[in-house]
Amino acid sequence: MTFLDEGFQPFGGAIWLEDTFVYQSGVPHMSLPPLSHRAQKTPASPIRRLAGLAQAAEERGTKVYRLNIGQPDLLSPREFIDGIARYNEQVVAYETSQGNRALIEAWSESLNAQYGIGVSEQQMLITMGASEALIFTFMVCCDPGDEILIFDPTYANYIGFSAISGVRLVPLPCSIERKFPIPTRAEIERFISPYTRAILLCNPNNPTGTVATDEELRMLLDVCRERDLYLIVDETYREFVYDGRLPRCILELAGKDPRVVVIDSLSKRFSLCGARIGCMITWNEEVRKAAFHIAQARLAAPTIEQSAAAHMIRTVSSDYVASAHAEYLSRRNAAVDALSKISGVVTHAPEGGFYLLAKLPVVDAEDFAQFMLTDFSYQGATTFVAPAAGFYMRREDGLSTIRIAFVLKESDTREAIRILGEGLAAYNQGTGRR
Numbered sequence: 001m002t003f004l005d006e007g008f009q010p011f012g013g014a015i016w017l018e019d020t021f022v023y024q025s026g027v028p029h030m031s032l033p034p035l036s037h038r039a040q041k042t043p044a045s046p047i048r049r050l051a052g053l054a055q056a057a058e059e060r061g062t063k064v065y066r067l068n069i070g071q072p073d074l075l076s077p078r079e080f081i082d083g084i085a086r087y088n089e090q091v092v093a094y095e096t097s098q099g100n101r102a103l104i105e106a107w108s109e110s111l112n113a114q115y116g117i118g119v120s121e122q123q124m125l126i127t128m129g130a131s132e133a134l135i136f137t138f139m140v141c142c143d144p145g146d147e148i149l150i151f152d153p154t155y156a157n158y159i160g161f162s163a164i165s166g167v168r169l170v171p172l173p174c175s176i177e178r179k180f181p182i183p184t185r186a187e188i189e190r191f192i193s194p195y196t197r198a199i200l201l202c203n204p205n206n207p208t209g210t211v212a213t214d215e216e217l218r219m220l221l222d223v224c225r226e227r228d229l230y231l232i233v234d235e236t237y238r239e240f241v242y243d244g245r246l247p248r249c250i251l252e253l254a255g256k257d258p259r260v261v262v263i264d265s266l267s268k269r270f271s272l273c274g275a276r277i278g279c280m281i282t283w284n285e286e287v288r289k290a291a292f293h294i295a296q297a298r299l300a301a302p303t304i305e306q307s308a309a310a311h312m313i314r315t316v317s318s319d320y321v322a323s324a325h326a327e328y329l330s331r332r333n334a335a336v337d338a339l340s341k342i343s344g345v346v347t348h349a350p351e352g353g354f355y356l357l358a359k360l361p362v363v364d365a366e367d368f369a370q371f372m373l374t375d376f377s378y379q380g381a382t383t384f385v386a387p388a389a390g391f392y393m394r395r396e397d398g399l400s401t402i403r404i405a406f407v408l409k410e411s412d413t414r415e416a417i418r419i420l421g422e423g424l425a426a427y428n429q430g431t432g433r434r
């Protein structure tokens, strides 16, 4: 099904499709030129796919607990809002393509203070979120048709980035029953082909919650050195590791290895998803320069947000991230505990991040997730979860699985999962369908 098929109206008008505004041209579909293959291959986000149904449920007066998306409810740091207020220019001009200098300085200093990795302006490029950094990295490190190895299930938008850049993602299957371990060296090497250019690791992982050990990180580095590949590490959730694990930046182990590209973001660490600030860090001068040229073509990331972020990083207390960490830990524990009370659910406590996958006793988790929004409510409320098939390159491996983002406060997380359990019982008994 193509993007237009989902919301097609044959004779014009404007419609809302998920949260995207689509203007129909007023001429019949058949007379339009075709979409590019790239456009047709870019999937709708599995996270936002059912958003319209959630909105309709709310319009019917149902309270919807949103566990579908990694949008934290924690307040952004006051220091960021203050930074916005301090912006005092008469013209909101373009920032430089590399990014606000004060932000690069503040960010690199804080990374160096925490991880001792010695990065500076020369290694960093500010991007519109980790998302843009990933797109740049795919485009710089690969030609269309080249391959990147990923561990499946994976962050769903990597699939979108691969469609945009023409890169083929090669999935190495990881199973929920084995708690999604990083594949072994032998397993990885089996998937390397003459087209492989990189291994992409999300650490801590969205959606599995797996955190790589130092041994696993060293093994990945070794494979990349031996097979001449890039190692791209998405550290969007770096600080959120639990059970005694310490946050790890790959550059602590890799040093100045030019094969490594780190992707970072302020979105989750500081509850700043809408500020759209991320960065790409690499000691590889050629990669950084090529990414910089792409960055020049898109001109710049937002000026005011970068300026506010620079102020925030310089002034925010380390207590902010520490208390966010404590909050996510308590939510994780609440989510795992609440799920353990629902019979037939397979899950485990994620080691990091703020997501977990749960296999449900259903054949089609997407149908169940829809049912929760269209046909079910419990005491006036329902729960919105993301069907996990869209996080699997091998969709069939994730058909019974959902992803839960533990981004709501502990009591809401417990209540949302209790309602999920009630919904599951109704769904499997065939009751509750309108």
Ligand SMILES: Cc1ncc(COP(=O)(O)O)c(C=O)c1O
Pocket (backbone or CB within 6 Å): 070, 128, 129, 130, 131, 132, 155, 202, 206, 234, 236, 264, 265, 266, 267, 273, 276, 277, 278
């Ligand atoms: C693993 C991962 N990488 C990247 C991103 C994108 O982050 P940003 O908001 O910085 O673009 C997300 C967002 O959910 C994510 O989960």
